[in-house]
């Protein structure tokens with residue numbers, strides 16, 4: 075698990091939020107969409123009602139125009155005609171003629187019916203206009219059912235009138251609004267309200283009922299359509315029913331994408347890159363002893379990663395992740411930069427060996443030679459010998475090209491070593507193919523040493539092989555005086571291990587080199603398996 079991930083494992087919070095996002099957005103969007111749909115239906119309902127009211131007004135005014143043919147005629151003569159016209163035309167409750175404020179003739183009552191105000195159950199409006207209409211709560215004959223009266227007054231104070239029964243309008247409103255629970259009202263010239271539908275209901279949660287008012291451009295008619303909150307909620311629920319399965323799919327998709335993104339974000343590769351930027355890597359150096367010149371001959375660079383909280387990540391762990399996640403090349407370039415910085419402060423003899431591990435991928439990389447050459451240039455004035463420590467595995471691919479690169483670097487004075495020799499499960503033919511300078515025998519073979527005179531066949535065979543191939547040989551992981559003495563006795567020229575010195579940081583290395591670097595290693599005679607404490 076990448077180090078950062080272990081410390082702030084809040085990924086699940088991101089995933090939950092990502093899952094909730096489409097749902098929350100969906101709920102909001104469907105609420106807006108439901109309101110929009112309801113609003114459109116409301117506008118269309120209001121317009122339909124308005125156009126029906128206009129159509130009725132047209133009928134009423136046409137009827138009044140027809141009545142003009144009876145002008146100046148006695149009521150007794152025309153009463154029958156009025157009755158026929160009133161009955162045979164749709165919508166009308168009654169029609170008739172006026173004389174001043176009095177009704178002079180009516181399709182419903184013939185001659186005797188009194189004042190217009192009596193029939194309307196209210197005084198006629200003072201409009202100052204020859205044409206007017208008004209919605210009224212009832213008429214003398216039908217007092218509890220609304221109606222609309224249309225009046226045309228002539229200059230000689232006579233006139234004509236028509237009353238449309240409000241029931242037609244109420245039925246129409248009912249037909250177009252009942253299924254949606256609309257509450258509708260209609261007014262002619264600000265008169266009595268003709269209404270249909272349920273009374274206004276209290277809002278649901280934060281949803282309030284929606285009102286829409288429309289006015290006719292031809293007549294003084296206004297309509298109001300109110301959609302109750304319950305209808306809005308119903309429309310919202312319907313939209314949710316369609317949308318929710320989609321939102322659920324989006325949720326799952328987004329959660330999977332977020333999880334993938336988090337995994338990528340918290341990958342080792344990202345953490346390693348971040349650690350390089352934050353200079354969390356440093357280099358430790360483990361001195362190498364030469365049994366020939368009896369002093370320190372060089373050092374191997376080993377990378378260290380320390381987190382801000384002081385915790386160390388083991389190199390074998392982060393190196394293998396860097397290799398598998400494709401960041402070993404930048405990491406090794408970073409190592410070379412750090413080494414070059416450290417080495418500026420060293421005071422070592424010419425030909426002091428500085429070795430570092432080269433990963434297989436870096437060896438195949440087009441920048442490899444250039445990276446190493448740049449490092450060599452940076453430490454040129456120290457006249458050190460650079461040793462490239464390769465694993466057997468890294469020689470398997472692109473052998474020809476790798477051999478060419480190694481020869482090129484050797485021509486600039488560098489050495490090539492095989493690290494952990496004997497553990498790579500490789501055919502030994504590469505020993506003939508590649509330009510090698512020395513082998514580093516893996517710690518596993520050295521651990522097998524039991525006594526100075528006892529044979530350790532595999533180790534002995536490896537050492538003999540090196541001698542036969544005229545390769546230098548280095549014993550790795552030497553922890554005891556017995557192992558040290560054994561290797562020295564069999565002509566192993568270079569020794570590395572805790573017995574001589576542990577890996578140390580740059581400051582400690584400089585101090586160590588000053589104090590111990592030029593001294594021969596005094597081997598305890600007892601050959602007890604104890605660590606040398608330097």
Ligand SMILES: Nc1nc2c(ncn2[C@@H]2O[C@@H]3COP(=O)(O)O[C@H]4[C@@H](O)[C@H](n5cnc6c(=O)[nH]c(N)nc65)O[C@@H]4COP(=O)(O)O[C@H]3[C@H]2O)c(=O)[nH]1
Pocket residue numbers: 360375376377378388389390393409430431432433493494517550551552553570571572573577
């Ligand atoms: N038990 C025991 N261990 C000893 C003794 N002497 C040295 N060692 C350890 O053995 C390892 C030697 O390095 P390696 O074989 O290249 O093995 C290295 C190498 O494969 C890799 N590594 C470390 N630094 C780098 C680097 O900068 N680049 C690359 N590519 N790999 C690196 O990580 C591995 C482990 O590195 P370290 O933990 O530093 O472990 C080091 C060192 O501390 C000893 O006497 N006894």
